[in-house]
Amino acid sequence: MGVKPLGAGTAALLVAVHHEILLFAAVGLAIGGLNDLLIDIFYFGRKAWRDIVIYARHQRMTGPELPHSRRPGKIAVFVPAWQESNVIAAMLNHARDSWGEARYRIFVGVYPNDDATIDAVANVACDATWLTLCINDRAGPTTKADCLNLLWRAMRAEEEQGDFRYKAIILHDAEDVVHADEIRLFDFMIDRFDLVQLPVLPLRGRGGWWRRAIADHYGDEFAESHGKLLSVREALGASVPSAGVACAFERDMLAALASDEATGPFDPGLLTEDYEAGLRIRDMGGRSAFVRMRDAYGNIIATREFFPDSIDAAVRQKARWTIGIALAGWDRLGWRGGPAEFWMRLRDRRAVLAALVLFAAYLTLVLWATLALLALVIPFPARPLSPALTGLLWFNLFLMLWRMAMRFLFVARAYGLRAGLGAVPRTLIANYIGILAARRAIFLYLRSLAGQPLRWDKTQHRFPDLKTDP
Known part of the structure; x- marks a missing residue:
């Protein structure tokens, strides 16, 4: 009872x-x-208006129809690399084959305690006039922002030695499959904007159904974010955050973000330095653009890459994004801007x-x-x-x-x-x-x-077989 x-x-x-x-x-x-x-x-609503008012009278621009820049310049490409020996050589060789004779130089940042990655980059750089290997004076991993600052300093040293200035800086990761048209597209768009972001299209997962499902959920999210949300942000006049890859910064605007230009524009204590850079450019009055354009084959001009396909790796990656955007971003960036910017920052956090x-x-x-x-x-x-x-x-x-x-x-x-x-x-x-x-x-x-520094909690990457992977 x-x-x-x-x-x-x-x-x-x-x-x-x-x-x-x-x-x-x-x-x-x-x-x-x-x-x-x-x-x-x-x-x-915006799509309907553009279809009725704009594209009823003007044909959509594609890569082959893109005019050349009125003030063409040389582009710096920053690729930070920590324990990327299995992908970095393939990425660099593909970029070289894709971009051909375009005016660019790739700066790759590595660490003294990562011999495998140093050797992989050095093997490509030995006969490459378009590639600079930069070795950090500190053991890795530090943070991605710290590695990017190393590349910034190397770029400035080359500018001083050659008595010229780069026009823009593009960010890429060591596993990125770059698009052949992006250098010319960035060169044209940077004439008008301080930050230009292209879409990121995750490659479909490989292996068993569970690993495929984990990897493919990234594609699901980017399909909406880079197929819809960033276009709305730009239309509303809110900031367009950098995704850290397939994005270009106007050189002087990026320099303006630095408290000391000689050191670098990125805060080495951050885990999402790319996201913050996009918002700070908006706060400084800079203009940003998200560009979805098709190439001669009808494909979106975008960067493609494999994303994590295990729960542990996906959780670690998304935790890093959450720390930088939803937690640290709240403290560091506040709620500046008008109603649209407030709304977008609220969504981000x-x-x-x-x-x-x-x-x-x-x-x-x-x-x-x-x-x-x-x-x-x-x-x-x-x-x-x-x-x-x-x-x-x-x-x-x-x-x-x-x-x-x-x-x-x-x-x-x-x-x-x-x-x-x-x-x-x-x-x-x-x-x-x-x-x-x-x-x-x-x-x-x-x-x-409590005082424990944040570190580059990166995930393991792989580069696709371009003959078999779409």
Whole structure:
């Protein structure tokens, strides 16, 4: 007789807890869903206006039709590399073959305790007039920003020796598959803008279905972010954050970000120096552009690369992004700018709260199942949902279906129908990784506040076989 009241009391407590968590999750999901819905409305409204007003009279520009720059200049390409011996040579050789006789020089930053990467770059550089190997005077890993500053100093030394100035600086990673048209596109666009970002298209995953699904969820997210969100940001006059690859900075504007130009424009204590640079350029009155343009073959001029295909690597990478954007960015960059910029920064910094809301939503499902099982053995009164909460849940169902439709649409446009259909169930994997990444980011950030320095927590990369990989 003593067990039943205890069981009933426990069940009643679970009912109350379930209701409160459900209310929190429902409100949080509704706010996030409305936020995304507004982005969709802006995007499709802008697209319709451009199709009717602009492209009804003017043909869309493509790579072959792009005019040459009125003031052509030499382009510096920065490639920071820590433990990249398995990809860096292939990346550099592909860039050389793709860019041909374009006016550029690639600066590769390596570390003295990474002999394999030094040797890989040196083997390419031995007969290359377009490549400079830069070895850090500190053992690695430091941070990517610290390595970029090393390349900045090497670039300035070459400028002083040759009595000239580079026109722009392009950022790339050691695993990037660059596009043949990007040097000419950047050379033209930097005449008008201080930061130019091209799309990033993750390559589809390889291997077993689980590894493919983890890798492909990056493609799902970039298909929406670089197929829709950045276009909306630019249209609203908000900042266009750099993705760290396939982006170009006007040389003098990048120099203006530095407290000491001789040292470098990037803060070596940051993990997302590229993102912050984009926002700071906006704060300084600079102009940014996100450019989606097709080449002669109808393909988007973009950078392609493999992304992590294991849970551990994906969590570490996304935790680094969360620290730099959602946590450190809040402290360092504040909320400057008008309403559109405030809105976009709020979206950028919602990762931790969004992960908490998603965790609460999944927890409500677990509690609901637990209560359903308890109801089979312990009679207890259920707590009916209020009409307001019921209506909110139906509204969230609509937002979820809309979100799934948008994910399918943009992924199918970027990768095909089959990938679009697979993007819907892959949302569960993305949510799982996002929750784990937010947890890791919080602990790492708290440690940094206690004095433990942040480090380049990079993931292992691989370069595609360009004969077989799309």
